[in-house]
Amino acid sequence: MTRRSAADLSxxxxxxxxxxxxxxxxxxxxxxxxxxxxxxxxxxxxLLTTGTDREGIDPRRKELVLExxxxxxxxxxxxxxxxxxxxxxxxxxACNVGCLFCNFKNTAHNFEADSEIDHAGFTKTPTESxxxxxxxxxxxxxxxxxxxxxxxxxxxxxxxxxxLAGYDDPEREVNYKPPAHYTTDPGTYTDQIDAMSVxxxxxxxxxxxxxxxxxxxxxxxxxxxxGRLREAGLDTAPGTxxxxxxxxxxxxxxxxxITTDDWLEAMAxxxxxxxxxxxxxxxxxxxxxxxxxxxxxxxxxxxxxxGGITEFVPLSFxxxxxxxxxxxxxxxxxxxxxxELMIAVSRxxxxxxxNIQSSWVKYGNAKGLKLLNCxxxxxxxxxxxEEITKRAGGSYGEFRSVGDYVEMIDAIGRRPVERSTDxxxxxxxxxxxxxxxxxxxxxxxxxxxxxxxxxxxxxVSADD
Numbered sequence: 531m532t533r534r535s536a537a538d539l540s541x542x543x544x545x546x547x548x549x550x551x552x553x554x555x556x557x558x559x560x561x562x563x564x565x566x567x568x569x570x571x572x573x574x575x576x577l578l579t580t581g582t583d584r585e586g587i588d589p590r591r592k593e594l595v596l597e598x599x600x601x602x603x604x605x606x607x608x609x610x611x612x613x614x615x616x617x618x619x620x621x622x623x624a625c626n627v628g629c630l631f632c633n634f635k636n637t638a639h640n641f642e643a644d645s646e647i648d649h650a651g652f653t654k655t656p657t658e659s660x661x662x663x664x665x666x667x668x669x670x671x672x673x674x675x676x677x678x679x680x681x682x683x684x685x686x687x688x689x690x691x692x693x694l695a696g697y698d699d700p701e702r703e704v705n706y707k708p709p710a711h712y713t714t715d716p717g718t719y720t721d722q723i724d725a726m727s728v729x730x731x732x733x734x735x736x737x738x739x740x741x742x743x744x745x746x747x748x749x750x751x752x753x754x755x756x757g758r759l760r761e762a763g764l765d766t767a768p769g770t771x772x773x774x775x776x777x778x779x780x781x782x783x784x785x786x787x788i789t790t791d792d793w794l795e796a797m798a799x800x801x802x803x804x805x806x807x808x809x810x811x812x813x814x815x816x817x818x819x820x821x822x823x824x825x826x827x828x829x830x831x832x833x834x835x836x837g838g839i840t841e842f843v844p845l846s847f848x849x850x851x852x853x854x855x856x857x858x859x860x861x862x863x864x865x866x867x868x869x870e871l872m873i874a875v876s877r878x879x880x881x882x883x884x885n886i887q888s889s890w891v892k893y894g895n896a897k898g899l900k901l902l903n904c905x906x907x908x909x910x911x912x913x914x915x916e917e918i919t920k921r922a923g924g925s926y927g928e929f930r931s932v933g934d935y936v937e938m939i940d941a942i943g944r945r946p947v948e949r950s951t952d953x954x955x956x957x958x959x960x961x962x963x964x965x966x967x968x969x970x971x972x973x974x975x976x977x978x979x980x981x982x983x984x985x986x987x988x989x990v991s992a993d994d
Contacts, residue, residue, distance in 0.1 A: 546778050546779070546818065546821070547778060548776060548778065548818070548820045548821060548824065549818060549820055550575050550578075550579055550582055550818050550819040550820045551582060551820075552572035552575050552576060552582055553572065554570070554572040554573055554575070554576050555576065555581070555583065556576045556577070556579075556580060556581035556582075556583065556591060558573075558576075559572070559573040559574075559576035559577050560576075560577065560591075560594060560595065560598070563577065563595075563598055563602075563878045564598060566602075566881070568881055569878060569879050570827075571820070571823045571824055571826075571827050572823075574819075574822070574823035574826055574827075574875055574879050575819050575820055575823045577595050577871065577874075577875045577878065578819040578822055578823060578868075578871050578872070578875050579819050580592050580595065580871070587865075587867045587868070587871070589867075592867055592870065592871060595871060595874050595875065595878075596870055596871075596874050596903075596904045596905070598874075598878065599873070599874035599875070599877040599878050599904055599905030600874075600903050600904060600905060602877050602878055602905065603877055603886070603905045603906070603907055606877075606884055607884055607885065607907045608907075609944050609945060610907070610944065610945050610946075610947040610956075610958065611902055611907060611908070611909050611939045611942075611944045611945065611946055611947065612885070612907065612908045612909070612947045612948075612949040612953070612956065613908065613909045613910060613911055613912070613930075613935050613939075613946065613947070613948060613949065614672065614673050614910075614911040614912070614948070614949055614950070614951060615669075615670055615671045615672050615673070615911065615912050615932065615948060615968035615970065615971055615974065615979070616671055616672065616673035616674065616675055616734075616911035616912055616913065616914070616951075617662070617663065617666040617671045617673070617674045617675070617912075617913070617914045618674075618675050618676070618677075618913050618914065619654075619659055619662050619663060619666075619674050619675070619676045619726060620676060620677055620678050621653065621654050621659060621676060621678040621681075621716055621722055622641075622651075622652065622653040622654065622678045622679050622681045622684070622716050623636045623651035623652055623653075623678075623679050624636060624637075624638040624640075624641045624651060624653055624679045624680075624681040624682070624712075624716075625637075625638060625679030625680045625681070626638045626680065626682065626705065626786075627679075627680055627739075627784070627786045627787055628785075628786050629783065629784040629786070629787060630782075630783050630784065630852065630853045630854045630859070631773070631783050631784065631812065631815055631847060631849075631852050631853075631854055632852065632853075636649045636650070636651030636679070638679075638681060638682050638707075641653060641681070641712050641713060641714070642707075642711050642712055642713070643710075643711060643712060643713050645713075653681065653712070653713075653714040653716050654714075654716070655714060655715065655716065655717060656716075656717040656721045656722050656724070656725035657725065659676075659722055659725045659726050660725040660726065660728060663725075663726050663728045663731060664728050666914055667728060667729060667731060667971060667972060667973045668973055669914070669968075669979045670932075670967055670968035670969070670971045670973065670974035670975070670976075670977060670979060671731070671912070671914070671968065671971050671974075672731065672732055672950060672951070672968065672970040672971035672972070672974065673731065673732045673733075673734055673911065673950075673951045674726050674731055674732070674733055674734070674735075675734045675735065675768065675911070676722070676726060676733070676734070676735040677735070677737055677740070677768060677770060678740065680705070680739065680740065680743045681712075681716050682701070682705050682706055682707045683706070683707055683708060683709040683711065683712055683715065683716060684716055684718070684719060684743060684744070685706070685718050685719070685744070686718060686719050686720060686744040686745065686750075686755060686758060686759075687718045687719070687720045687721075687758060688718065690718070690744070690745075690747075690748065691708070691718070693747055693748055694706040694746070694747050695708060697747060700747075703747070704746050704747035705743075705746065706746075706747070719736065719740070719744050719759060719762075720758060720759060720761075720762040721762075722735075723735060723736075723759055723762040723763045723764050724762045724763050726763070727762070727763030728972075729972040729973065730972050731971070731972055732765045732766070732950065732951045732952075733763050733764050733765050733766075734765065734766045734767070734768055734951050735759075735764060735767070735768070736756070736759055736764060736767050736768075736800075737767070737768055737769070737770045737771040738752075738767075738769070738771050738772075738788060738792065738793045738796030738797055738800075739770075739771035739787060739788055739793075740771075741755050741756060741759075741767075741796045741799070741800070742788045742792060742796060744759075751799060752795055752796045752798070752799025752800065752802075752803075753799040753800075753802040753803050754799075754803075755799070756799055756800040756802075756803035756805055757803040757804075759803075760803055760804060760805060764805065765805070765806075765951065765952075766805055766806040766807060766808070766840075766951055766952060767797075767800040767805050767806075767807045767808075768807070768808050768810075769797055769807050769808045769809035769810055769829075769839065769843075770808075770810050770845075771787065771788065771793065772793055772809060772810045772811060772812065772825070772829075773787070773811075773812045774811065774812070774813065774817045774821050774822070774825050775790045775793060775794070775811075775824070775825045775828045775829070776790065776817070776821045776824050776825065777789055777790050778821075779816060779817045779821050782816050783815060783816060783854065790828065794828065794832055797809070797832060797836070797839075798832065798835065798836055800838075801836040801837075801838035802836075805838070806838050806839075806840050806951075806952050807838050807839050807840070808839060808840060808841050808842070808843060809829045809832070809833075809839050809841075809842050809843070809883075810842070810843040810844070810845050811825050811826070811829075811842075811843075811844050811845065811872070811876075812845045812847060813825075813844065813845070813846065813847060813864060813868075813872060814846050814847035814849075814863040814864030814868060814869075815847045815849070815854055815860050815863070816854070816859065816860060822872065823875075823879075826875070826876065826879045826880070827879075829842065829880075829883075830879065830880055830881075830882060830883075833880070833882045833883055834882060837882075839883055840883075840884075840885060840951075840952055840953055841883065841884075841885035841886070841887055841908060841953070842876055842880055842883050842885070842886050842887070843886075843887040843889065844869075844872045844873055844876055844886075844887070844889075845889060845892055846863055846864045846868075846869050846872070846889075846892045846893060847860075847863040847864060848863065848892060849862055849863045866897065869893060869897065869901065870900070870901065870904045873886060873888065873901045873904045873905045873906050874904045874905045876905065877904075877905030877906070878905070884907075884953075885907060885908050885953060886905055886906045886907060886908065887906060887908040887909070887910055888901040888902055888906035888908065888909055888910070889910050890909065890910055890930065891910065891913065895938060898910075899938055899939075899941070899942050902939075902942060902944065903942065908949075909935065909938075909939065910930075911930075912929060912930055912931065912932070912935075912968075912979065913929055913930065914929055931966075931978065931979040932948065932959075932966045932967050932968050932978065932979060933964055933965060933966045933967075933978055933979075935966075936959055936961065936964065936966045940961050945958055945959070946958075946959045947959065948968055948969065948970055949970075950970055955970060957969055957970060964978075965978040966978060967979060
């Protein structure tokens with residue numbers, strides 16, 4: 531795949547084959563949704579645009595879509611709002627992929643032992659990851675989520691190191707340099723998964739992009755890769771790195787990243803290995819409503835084939851510090867109305883995925899709560915530390931305590947429910963004056979995650 535910078539993009543890059551034009555009407559699409567008929571891509575386009583027969587989003591039509599999605603949410607999952615007590619432990623920011631929507635990564639060369647370049651990136655050893663998870667367990671978490679850059683020294687396991695080192699020019703052919711070239715050795719993927727598997731904590735890690743990196747230079751299938759990771763302690767895999775599952779968009783925003791087919795193959799491989807997954811969409815950049823609808827269809831088809839996706843997570847593009855914004859390729863992200871419609875249409879489109887998440891990291895508290903009345907039923911997790919959105923310019927913080935969740939969810943008249951990652955275990959929280967703390971983690975006993983005099987940031991650092 532050809533790599534290019536945002537500065538190299540031209541208007542021709544946005545002359546997409548797929549445009550938001552349909553033979554359907556808004557009224558017909560809405561009627562189908564009311565009747566609980568399975569929606570088509572054209573139906574989704576009509577609902578996302580509030581009608582391709584007019585310019586802009588029609589406020590009245592939008593409210594009809596939001597109200598219908600909220601009713602569908604109540605029918606499918608009830609009035610509870612779920613959340614998980616979790617920790618983000620991203621292992622490294624070293625990455626050479628060069629996605630133009632991302633400001634999380636640091637060029638991997640900066641991490642080499644002989645580099646004199648100052649940078650704010652980090653790489654954690656497996657021992658450091660274990661210590662971070664062990665500390666967070668005392669706060670009551672039940673999940674550790676880990677998503678990282680594609681460090682050239684990262685390999686699946688020792689066998690993978692040997693295969694990669696055997697290439698004539700491993701750096702050029704398979705993006706590999708031995709750990710000895712770097713100041714910090716990240717270990718292997720299986721080392722990191724094993725290190726984070728403390729006291730039975732649920733480990734949610736290894737995106738399709740990371741799985742691609744963990745099999746590069748081999749003939750291994752994704753099922754084999756995820757099978758080895760599962761043996762090391764992996765419990766579920768996040769379906770991030772999806773961005774928009776239409777290659778003409780991916781060629782603009784992430785030309786060095788895996789294709790749509792690779793993403794789908796990796797997800798199917800994870801589920802074939804016995805792992806549950808999630809799925810995401812990252813929207814609000816260069817794509818249009820047809821691309822968004824096509825993405826929804828590809829995820830729904832995948833769920834039809836596998837049945838292993840537990841939740842769908844719309845992620846609104848955070849633009850401020852990204853190359854796409856800095857070079858004037860985009861002038862902002864999605865509007866409030868687009869965010870509301872993305873959540874609502876996801877609810878109406880997915881008749882085979884129960885849970886739709888509203889991300890307070892992307893939307894903030896106020897909008898995040900509003901989206902719980904637009905079709906979403908899950909409100910993400912406690913996080914404790916978050917680097918990816920923060921580095922892109924996100925300003926909504928890195929931590930929400932169980933007490934915060936109780937206060938916010940109760941304020942909109944819904945019941946807060948602590949859940950496990952796979953939604954199999956749920957604990958409704960009775961509002962009784964508090965204090966409130968998590969109870970599902972290996973060491974959780976209901977103790978609040980923060981005392982009243984502590985600041986609202988995590989004591990667990992994301993930096994070395």
